[in-house]
Amino acid sequence: MFRWGILGTAQIAKKNWLAIRNTKNGIIAAVASRELERSRQFIAEGQAEAGFPTTPRAIGSYEDLIAAPDVDGLYIPLPTGIRKEWVLRAAAAGKHVVCEKPCALSVADLMEMLEACRRRQVQFMDGVMFMHSQRLELIRQALGEAQTIGRIKRISSVFSFSAPDEFFQSNIRVQTGFEPHGCLGDLGWYCLRFALWVMNWKLPRRVTGRVLSEHKSPLSSAPAITEFAGELYFDEGVSSNFHCSFMASLAQWANIIGTQGYLHVPDFVLPFSGSETSFETSSPVHNVRGCNFELEPHTRRWAVPEYSHSHPSAQETLLFQDFAEQVRTGKLEAAWPEMALKTQQVMQACRESAQAGGQLVDLRV
Numbered sequence: 006m007f008r009w010g011i012l013g014t015a016q017i018a019k020k021n022w023l024a025i026r027n028t029k030n031g032i033i034a035a036v037a038s039r040e041l042e043r044s045r046q047f048i049a050e051g052q053a054e055a056g057f058p059t060t061p062r063a064i065g066s067y068e069d070l071i072a073a074p075d076v077d078g079l080y081i082p083l084p085t086g087i088r089k090e091w092v093l094r095a096a097a098a099g100k101h102v103v104c105e106k107p108c109a110l111s112v113a114d115l116m117e118m119l120e121a122c123r124r125r126q127v128q129f130m131d132g133v134m135f136m137h138s139q140r141l142e143l144i145r146q147a148l149g150e151a152q153t154i155g156r157i158k159r160i161s162s163v164f165s166f167s168a169p170d171e172f173f174q175s176n177i178r179v180q181t182g183f184e185p186h187g188c189l190g191d192l193g194w195y196c197l198r199f200a201l202w203v204m205n206w207k208l209p210r211r212v213t214g215r216v217l218s219e220h221k222s223p224l225s226s227a228p229a230i231t232e233f234a235g236e237l238y239f240d241e242g243v244s245s246n247f248h249c250s251f252m253a254s255l256a257q258w259a260n261i262i263g264t265q266g267y268l269h270v271p272d273f274v275l276p277f278s279g280s281e282t283s284f285e286t287s288s289p290v291h292n293v294r295g296c297n298f299e300l301e302p303h304t305r306r307w308a309v310p311e312y313s314h315s316h317p318s319a320q321e322t323l324l325f326q327d328f329a330e331q332v333r334t335g336k337l338e339a340a341w342p343e344m345a346l347k348t349q350q351v352m353q354a355c356r357e358s359a360q361a362g363g364q365l366v367d368l369r370v
Contacts (some may be wrong), residue, residue, distance in 0.1 A: 007329035041065030048215035084183035107190035155265030160245035187230030196247035210236035214355030283308035
């Protein structure tokens with residue numbers, strides 16, 4: 006069994022506690038917080054809901070968890086502002102790393118982190134769960150069928166939620182010392198990742214970005230990005246736009262429009278509740294006969310048997326299961342860190358464009 010350590014007790018770590026419990030090849034050996042009592046409380050709550058046969062150890066320092074001989078890899082949900090230090094320390098100790106997103110403060114920082122992992126032969130992967138969903142394979146199949154949507158022309162995505170007032174007062178995601186990328190890092194990362202995946206990891210030639218709204222938390226020295234929109238321009242006439250927001254209603258859809266039809270995923274980040282994950286393709290036909298204008302939808306539903314959450318087949322479970330299986334091979338999977346780096350590069354370019362008033366930023370320079 007792959008022995009996990011959780012470095013920090015962030016809310017998302019509760020979801021991933023259950024994800025690891027649902028894997029066939031992993032256990033949680035220990036959980037660390039800077040306060041021992043917080044680790045104990047986190048473990049007690051996890052054991053009560055989804056207990057491991059052996060209760061994980063509570064550790065009162067990050068350093069002690071990294072040094073623990075009974076831990077093979079670390080899940081690191083620490084804030085972006087302090088994440089680099091602990092990824093570097095984990096790599097130096099020979100611990101494999103699953104890192105929350107956005108991965109780093111800058112492209113330069115992430116390159117340093119990835120080089121440290123490569124040098125010590127430890128696997129790195131970011132925590133984008135939908136990358137491990139079986140649905141992606143089916144979407145790729147649909148895109149590969151020329152008659153389904155034809156040649157790709159446009160990729161659009163949205164990831165947003167309407168945060169309550171207290172979120173803007175105290176949540177770490179609007180504290181720029183910890184999360185300087187705001188909603189662009191927290192939500193936009195997924196939109197950028199989806200577009201890059203659709204384009205088979207080709208980087209866009211140029212990007213633009215605009216900050217649509219900001220908010221200054223009482224606990225932050227600078228305003229946080231709370232709404233952002235961006236545009237990506239790829240070769241071969243393909244473009245992509247995205248919108249991410251802490252201000253708009255909960256939405257997380259993605260569309261891929263081609264020359265023959267389009268593909269729609271209504272829940273590309275967090276699948277809607279159920280025992281299937283699905284999407285639709287449509288190739289509308291417009292028939293005009295005299296005064297009669299008729300639009301036929303020609304819609305097809307595609308689905309895979311995969312639970313949305315909290316299940317051995319769910320995407321969060323598959324993330325940790327896939328990672329452990331990869332480590333067991335004794336070889337590094339170079340694609341995972343490359344995915345993270347390219348996402349960071351595009352995100353940084355969008356941020357640079359926004360800071361320059363929406364000017365085009367060329368990624369080929």
